Amino acid sequence: MIKIIFILLTSIILQADFLTVSQQKILNNVRSIARTMPDNRGVTYETTMAAICLRESSAETKIVGDIAKGDTTIINASLGHMQVRVETAKYVADYNRRHKKKEFKSILEKNDLEIARKLLTDFNFSTRIAITYFLINRNRFKRNGYFKAISLYNGGIKNYEYVNKVLNNVKEIKKYVRLKEII
Numbered sequence: 001m002i003k004i005i006f007i008l009l010t011s012i013i014l015q016a017d018f019l020t021v022s023q024q025k026i027l028n029n030v031r032s033i034a035r036t037m038p039d040n041r042g043v044t045y046e047t048t049m050a051a052i053c054l055r056e057s058s059a060e061t062k063i064v065g066d067i068a069k070g071d072t073t074i075i076n077a078s079l080g081h082m083q084v085r086v087e088t089a090k091y092v093a094d095y096n097r098r099h100k101k102k103e104f105k106s107i108l109e110k111n112d113l114e115i116a117r118k119l120l121t122d123f124n125f126s127t128r129i130a131i132t133y134f135l136i137n138r139n140r141f142k143r144n145g146y147f148k149a150i151s152l153y154n155g156g157i158k159n160y161e162y163v164n165k166v167l168n169n170v171k172e173i174k175k176y177v178r179l180k181e182i183i
Helices: 002-016 021-035 048-058 086-098 105-109 113-122 123-140 145-153 160-180
Strands: none
Touching: 002 086, 021 048, 021 123, 048 145, 086 105, 086 113, 086 123, 105 123, 113 123, 123 145, 145 160
16 A cells, blocks of 8 residues: 555656646647637647647757758758748748638748748747647548648658657646646
8 A cells, every 4th residue: 555655656746847847838838829729620739739849849948950961051940849840831821821811921921031030039929830730730631630630740641650759748748737737
């Protein structure tokens, strides 16, 4: 019995240290923004987007991600807490334009360096781009849409490894939310 209590207490202590205060704030912000952006069925994905943020940047430490080998230009990197690429921001803006939505219209008037700067410095903007990109993909597929939207976020329609890591983050965040009651 004492062993079980010790294991439970150890588990709670480890979960309590799962996120730093800074990470909690970032994930809270991602969740708040995602809560305002439902898919075409009215579903929001605040925990999923927080899990993607945690996977992509650890929700704080890596705001400039991968750059292609031999490439030194920031415009080809994954940027911000959600690790969005300039080409993705332009795709989202163009998608919205084609679907008569005005959000992100100004992106089409910016050069790549200006978009990169905005992705790095404007948390709200980069998070909204990331969520919109996820939702575009989520709305595109009737069958396995959730899986495909997560997978496509990281560049492949069948990226099982990435999806599993995000889904593990979803589980951890859900446990953490119940434990801390702050996110």
